[in-house]
Amino acid sequence: MNPLAAVTWSPYVVGIGIGILSWLTFLLSNRPLGCSTAFFRTFGMIECRIRGDAVRERPYYRLFPPTIDWQWMLVAGVIIGAFLSAALSGTFFPEWVPDRFGDAFGYRPGLRILVAFIGGLLMGLGARWAGGCTSGHGISGSLQLSLASWIAAICFFAGGIVTAAAIYGGL
């Protein structure tokens, strides 16, 4: 069978692939894999459109100017790559409510979107607060043996495990 058409690959194969991809990001682009800064840059670009260019002068916007950079293109690429993978395996389909959520709380798109939005708010806040996300700290920082990244990754999972258990009634 054509491996590109397989629905899933072994997580070890995928992990090794992402590890090799990280060699290339360091070697060819002198950057680690990361995603969350791109979200802030996008927010900044939208805010500039609405409120004008004065926002660029604020402290955090000076550190991370609202422009399209390598990482922004990376995140855009993730959308395309995931689409290609899903389309090739015939698993691209519009879905409002994932099964596990729907089975526990009902297949109501409004509820799932509200929950996802609240989770996203905390995630965006926490990612910039901690200076990275599951890719920037969890993978790229950990593989460089960054102390902050190992601690951040442990906090990501500790917080996630407690919250998921609370939501799904495991606590």
Add this chain to the structure above:
Amino acid sequence: MFERLRAHERAQLALGLLMGIVFGFLLQKGGVTRYDVIIGQLLLADFTVLQLMLSAVVTGMIGIYLMKRFGLVALHTRRGSVGSTIIGGLIFGAGFGILGYCPGTVAGAVGQGSLDALVGGVPGILIGTGAFAALYPLLDRHILNRGKFPGDTIPEILGVNPWVVILPAAAGIVALLWLLHWMGF
């Protein structure tokens, strides 16, 4: 050796897109762009996320430190702190458990058609990062620099050759993956 390529802005934007396509393809094939898989990990019922991340870390770690040994790459690490890393990490974790995607996999989820990621998760993350930017001057003054960690990398803090950390870390990760496999995950 790669200075010209690294300094070429247009080429870097193209490379970023290309590497992102590969990254997104791998994340989707690994199943981690699915809410059910991420929540399964956080409920400790499915260890796909950990298996994938730890395989990436072992592979990446050995390659990056070998290339660094030969002067081909530089590290990109930052000093963390209790106020930034731990507090921010726990807020992120709470969001992780509620959203069921992370900033990279939410983009992948959008690509595979998950509309909860597109309509709920992405706007939430965008506004969350904006909220941090608004709070940044205050947090920077009072919280982010509290309890600075003693150094950037674990070998640097311990004052040892990086391989003294890499080899046991790699062995420990492989042993943990074996253990999970043996337990039936």
